[in-house]
Amino acid sequence: MSQPETTLWELEPHTEAKHIILRNYLRAWFPIMGQYNSRILFLDGYSGPGQYDNGEDGSPIIAIKEAMQYLDSCDKRISNKPEIAEIVMIFIEENTERAIHLQERIDSMEIHKKINVQVVNSNFEDTANDILQELEKSKAQLAPAFLFVDPFGYNLSFELIQKLMDNPKCEVFINFMYEFINRFIRRIGQEAVMTKLFGNEDWKQLDLDCQPEERRELIHGLYQQQLIDNTAKYVRSFEMKGKRNSTKYFLFYGTNHKKGLLKMKDAMWSVDTGGTYTFSDATNPLQGVLFGNEPNYEYLKDLLLLEFKGKTATIEEIEDYVLCSTPFRTTHIKLPILKPMEQNQELRILTDRKRRWTYPAGTIIEIF
Template sequence: MLQAMHVKVEATLMAPTKFFDERTDQSEVKARIVQKYFYVWAKVIIPSVKQRGKKIAYIDLYAGPGRYKDGSASTPLMILQQAIEDPDLRSMLVTLFNDADKNHTSTLQAEIDKLNGIERLKFKPHVNCGEVDADAVSYFNETRLIPSFTFVDPFGYKGLSLKIVNGVIKDWGCDCVFFFNYNRINAGISNPAVKTHMDALFGEERAEKLRKLLPEKSPEKRQELVLEELAQAIKAMGGKFVLPFRFKNAKGTRTSHSLIFVSKHFKGYEVMKDIMAKESSVMDQGVPSFAYSPADASTPLLFSLARPLDGLKHELPKLFSGKRLSMGHIYESHSVDTPFIKKNYKDALLALETEGKIKTTPAKRKKGTFADHVIVAFP
């Protein structure tokens, strides 16, 4: 499978695809999230890399043919176009695109060759055809990768495993985002024919736990439990920060699939959280849904009456009672695994300050501001 892998640490890849017939709104949102994060990630990491090996990588294990039938570019071409236009990326970016379908890889190569300015890239894009199999798992887990952002976007679940995710994030500067088809997983978790795939994705113990618990759960609770177990499995493996972005069906009643981000560093988590927040269909008191729903987008007033910012405002004084902390510390220590972004914390603390429920240093600031260094004293 990895017969074409003579590009060292620049990485590898592999598997099928089917959704390139037309570009849906969900496909556009997914592509924007990946592209935006890649660019910010690259800009954050490049200054450090310039002192090291002077290479970074973008890896796409299920790259597809490059374009949808309507002619719009998919993620690989979007990433390469970004690289062509940026001086640092032109000289530092190694790209590895894989797909199991030979028609896809040959079409992708042809589309890459046609990109205006592609010859300006220092490292020629590498296109590989192969499955994401045991060899791929071994390669990623045994090879020290250069700083890489990896996109794993299988059509179903074949090839997606905890070991693959661990392999692509284990080294310094390496982050990953992968597509998680909830509908396929939900149908497969109790199917003996795909037990091996489910065990590889969740780990045997967690997969067995899900098989026992899911049948008695409502559809909504099934979704929550599956995503929670997946996130916990990734964290147990070393992916400290896990952030899912859900895509819902046309009626907005159920999650059909999710894009799941994994990083070992809070900075990456913060950056992706802001990106996903902006791509959310709706906000409730400025708190993002971290979901794209055609129904929510068309009827945002029906989204929620939960008023989550009020909940945050009430929770912070209880949680940090008697403590003096900076706004930045409060945000970083509390925001992980919550839907709240930095602006939500500033808004909540401003409200608490106005109500006289906290004291701040410095107390005199430009109206409406709450910088990261401002000290908050909770009674």
């Protein structure tokens, strides 16, 4: 959507779907990161007012509530493990009226004492650069962080994302505004901002005189490859479509940790159960109509055969491949795929096991 002119605006279905992904991921992220770190950071680069026209929570309030839920569970749990000392939450909003509304909304909440909330009335680029400069001066690293970068437009610095992701425990969730990028990528006067967005001038080499689907894949593919080459080992995207079923934007997630990838895929599957990693306002599952009813197991089987046919592999190697190189979840492998394949004598188990049709840790499988 274009930049709203009002302080609050209507919550659109695709935005609600985006918030479901964010909420479900943070519900896993806070406990995982809090288990191993005394201080963690959630940064929302384009936070908005924290509320929509009908009172629905915006991303800052969603994040605060998930952090409080995690800390409340920690308070109730008896454990000898070190407790997290602080969750820093930085919400950046350039529009003054929206920043004030967000601060008022936060002030009305009873915030857990371990949550340090900062509302910054500025822009994402300046604030993030200030943070990086302070870290450089003090020769410190960014705390383990989840960066939610959700702009209305596409004036976004790839170099800045790259610098933030140089910190080893940093993850990023970016709204790549494809609808606007596709519209303006060839417009005279947009060269500098496109080079800033993609991080180099490779976008100029794209042959975009093609069908819309191919054009979308070229633009999406270039940005994804840039993220993989320069920011994160594992990158996954989710396509959001509008009421006319045309692509509005892609959500790109980048991490260097497999557990993060696992949890983000779980969060994305909670919105699209068919595994196409797509949500469309034209077929809104939040209103009871699923875009995809179930995973395409035949496609997953084809991918496994393409990778492992004629080979021997452990169950761990197969699960790792599915996690890192396919859209599917590791829970989609055993009963839906391996069991029928074994029954049809398309594979053979080379290790002992207690029960048939099970594939415990260490299982070695030969796929014909």
